[in-house]
Amino acid sequence: MISVTAERRDDLQRRLPVVAVGAFVVVGVLTTVVAVLAFAAAGPEDGFTFLDGPGWLDAWFHGDSGWYYGIADQGYFYVPGSQSSVAFFPAYPLAVYGVGLLLGGDWSTAAGLVTLVSAAGTVALFADWVRTRVSPRTAVVAVVLLLVYPYSFFLYGSGYSDAFFMLSALGSFALLERRHYVLAALVGVIATGGRPVGIAVLVGLVVRALELIAEERSARGDRPLPWRDLVAAVPLVRWRQLVLLLSGAGLAGWMVFLGVRFGDPLAFLAVQEAPGWNQGSGPYTWFKVVFIGTLVKGIWANIALLVPQALACLVAVLLLPTVWRRFGWGYAAFAFVTLAIPIIGTKDFMGAGRYVLSAYPVFAAAAVVLVEGRRPRWLLPAVLVVLLVGLCGATVAFAHGVEVS
Template identity: 30%
Template sequence: MRVGPGRTGHDEPADGSLAQASALRRAWTAVAAFAAVRALGLLVLALWSRVNDSDAHELLSARWDSLWYVRVAESGYDFTLTAPDGRVLSDMAFFPLLPWLEQAVAAVSPLGPGDAGLLISGLAGVAAAWGMYLIGHQLHGHRAGLLLVTLWAAVPVGIVESMAYSEALFVALAAWALYAVLGHRWIEAGLLASLAGLTRPVGLAVAAALWAGAAVEARRTRHVGARMLTGAMIAPLGAAGYILWVGLRRGSPLAYLDVQAEWGNGFDGGLAYGKFIVAHLGGWPVALAGIGLIAGTALALWAYGACVRQRQPLPLLVYTGIVMALALCSSGYFGSKPRLLLPAFPLLLPVALALSRVRVARAAGVVAVLALGSAVYGASWLNGSGPP
């Protein structure tokens, strides 16, 4: 499977500095499309929240996980919460890069940590759109890159990209790391992968993608360069460093797994998720939720199969496969599954490529419907159960 430049699309030259310069010039269209879709989502959220007598700003910056990040930014890792069922929940479940950045922004601006988190997510979303576009452009041309970004902005849970959560920051780091891997910029990729590992546990998927790309390139050239080796060694340091720190704080090398278990998170191969789906197949209208879960899971698996058939570069397949495995095979809160799949943006590449081959008006119509649906769903979701 190819790792370097090249595309199967039809609207750009295959490689060279001219193609790279073209991508950089045209990336603004993807950033603008991302901003437009997210602005629509925020507008609908504001209107919906007003009708629902709730505060859109609070929903975005001061609910659910956002509060945990703010506590870490303000007080460090000292907070635990006893749940109604007796579980003791520790803030060590949350990786440190976002609260560190919130703390830094709050220190040099009038913003509090929560609003700093919104600013960081907003800027990270733009960076993620840019990096995503460059990957799509490199593989399949301008239209596919533009549509990849727009589709990611318009997924049903896209509102999370605008919250004071770590998803937008993580995807920005992952997208640029993957783009660096595709360009064989190993040290840059390693540094970005290490930062991704300080952002979310799934950051190890970025390191694994780098290792896969390095292995393919080393086999092709029969040479392991110093920069490749350095990047591969740097890549896991962020995640490994934080996990080791938690172990030292709690006196056990596996303490981070214990922290996650206290939150009800673990890796069971999808057994608990399967039981959850079966439990939602009995009775009406609960069965609609079970059918929806089956359909959504099947769609994600089909999309991954399409990525394989499309012969995506091995680093993208490794990254997406690990993200999907951790999302679908974990035993945590099942309402978080769609949010946990948000970093798996390469799943949208087959759809983006297909849309890039139809008439512009038809593709624009599809994107508009998806964007409006995402905006409505996101507004109702945050004003309802929300993304825990």
């Protein structure tokens, strides 16, 4: 009986990426049905009258999807002091443009298809990553947590860049683990050219490379390496590891383009202060004056949108020590930077919910806490039910044109 059970567990571990993609399809169908029903009641947003793709994809086309559509259709523009498309990094809209050309210029359908394919790849790579690092049950729970996280609705067909960025981030780390340094750097270029937090991929790749060198010299087993081992690994770095620094070329190339085209290599930062976005930098943003003011004034509509995202950030930050203990310095560094940029850079946590999604090691850490710790048996089912209800609720709100995250 023990051998049969162990064999089944090993088989599940081997097949987890395929099973995970199947689960992604199931949850994707569920959320799409919810989105379509909500979209039928609400209709397209103002200005989105161009939608003529499949109804089940049009239901996911809201919010910033319009910006990506405009970039694919007409290119970038920058008007200092006004909301401009340069706020959105180029990797995803370039992919949308390429697919859209094959579809005869149907950019909205292309955006949804790029997201779906990227999300399926993301789920498969996440399952492949987590299955080799935790027990089979914990790995399954980690995948489920990723799929039913309330802000994971961005993976199921939206015209947003989240799935595409996650695929590039997971892909670059997967290639690094297999010692394909040049390929890891090239995929890392896509990541740093995909979002402002793409710099976290560069940081994570460098730290993870040092960690791999140190692990080859150490007999510490699964225990996290001390900093001195990482420092001792620096003199052992060779050109094949240094090539990872080229992953920053995505961000560098974007800045060069902005400098040549618009005369401001940091236009993507400057435009955040434009009226309507009002996302400036400085103490007013760092100390969340707007968020605190929303709570004090009791603006309940905004509180319902912002507090869940703030809580998601808090939980993710609390999980960082578990990420470090179980998955090492490289993944902890990646998750830390991925979380730090939106947490510090947002005035009220708006958008932070989906940025937590990009810090994928925290979902594995959450599974470790829920499964391997001494927790009441009811806790895991309760958490999954709450998350699933939140996913459906967020999907309905998004399909009604509400800026959920």
